[in-house]
Amino acid sequence: MSFSSQVKSELAGVSGQSRCCVTAELGAFILGAGVITLHGRGQISLGFRTDSAAVLKRVLKLFNLSGAAYVRPRLMLKQRMAGHRQYHLLLSQRDSHRLLREQGMLRQDEEGTERFSAPSRVMRRNCCRRAYLRGAFLASGYIFDPRRRYHAEWVYKDHARAARLKRVLLQLGLLAGLSERRGDALVTIKGGDQVSELLKLMGAHLSVLSMENSRAEKSLRERANRAVNCDAANLGRQLSAAREQIEAIEALSRAIGLNSLPPRLSALARLRLSQPDARLTDLGEQMEPRLSKSGIQHQMRKLLCMAKELEHSAQSPAMEAPQ
Ligand SMILES: [Zn+2]
Incomplete structure (x- = not known):
């Protein structure tokens, strides 16, 4: 299991959030892994797409915590290339409207028709910002194995969503970069201290421990290598x-x-x-x-x-x- 999947499965098990944080995390899920389908006459349905069963369970749990469903969500499993699986979770139109309204992601036009829009909710509490980070990471984040490099990233279809995450990261004291890759907007966090802090903020405490372990090993190895190189240089001179x-x-x-x-x-x-x-x-x-x-x-x-x-x-x- 990759380090990234390890972090995700730990985050998927985080529990005990208050209602405000459930809303925040769901909001990040909608922007990161949500699929909006328009049915005409202002009818919208919302779905989630993920290749991780742990993430799928998490969305379902958050959805259930956010209120009772009018209709049970539908689950579809798509087999993609090379045995790659993708799960689709589909909410009914009624549930989709309820959820999006709570997120401030619906706007009424002059004819009274509801349209999907950028979130108008502002997160003022740090507990909600941390929950937002967790949702964003589960939905569209990736973290490299800290034995290789200290780097976390999120991929978004549009710049506004990426900028929103960058702002939340900054509010929690993390400096992120914003760039473009093959038409997608990319948010990145670099450096051992920042990546470790990110894991802590999201609530991945076991992953923080394993990362700090490998960081300590790495620095020990580097020190030993320096000593060996120094000995080799002496021997060479001799x-x-x-x-x-x-x-x-x-x-x-x-x-x-x-x-x-x-x-x-x-x-x-x-x-x-x-x-x-x-x-x-x-x-x-x-x-x-x-x-x-x-x-x-x-x-x-x-x-x-x-x-x-x-x-x-x-x-x-x-x-x-x-x-
Ligand atoms: Zn909160």
Whole structure:
């Protein structure tokens, strides 16, 4: 089950809302997943379309909480491509008018005919705004797996509905983006803190926990990766330094022979050749007498300098080893 479906099934089970919140959530459902059919003479019927059984149950529950139905809603299951299911919930015309009137989504024209219109209700309470977020998410929202990215989005057929959601998000302290994708209006929320807050506001507390868990794991993993990269870089530097030392020693050996080096330098040169992978400090430990880290670095620099000088004065055959 995707993270998004997990969140939806948790939200579908949220209970104990007051009447004001039921209306708010239903309003978001109508704008996000509602299908309006016009029958002429001002008759309208309202349906809901969803591919999730949990969401379908939620709408039905909210509808029942909003008042008694005149006619039992009809349920249809449509099998779409690749076994994809879509549920349609159809309300009777009478129930549709009742519901839309309560939402302030019906407007009477001059002849007294009722027409569907943008919602005129304004939500003043935060409990209702949170319920609206929940309904909007269940109806048309999607959230990415937080292990991949922190991103939630809602798709709307028209800009006004998207703008309404963006406003509600802002009233609850979330900054959303509004854009267009293939002719649809898209509302997006980004960033770990915002997505986590969104889940909290909608009431998906288990999902908040699982998201915070994966966030903690992610940051731990990133820290471990940084440490490993740092070690690898050190090792890389160490190996390339050792390669440079060996090349210098081999050059010295070819030009003047290691035996002509002062005894300590000659001993260090042989040690390095015999242990190309060893750290310089480990070579220092094996010297007689032992050499400290700075002592061994100093001796090694001497060897490198000699090789460099040798390179520069490659023409002059007689070269004295510096002491
Ligand atoms: Zn409320």
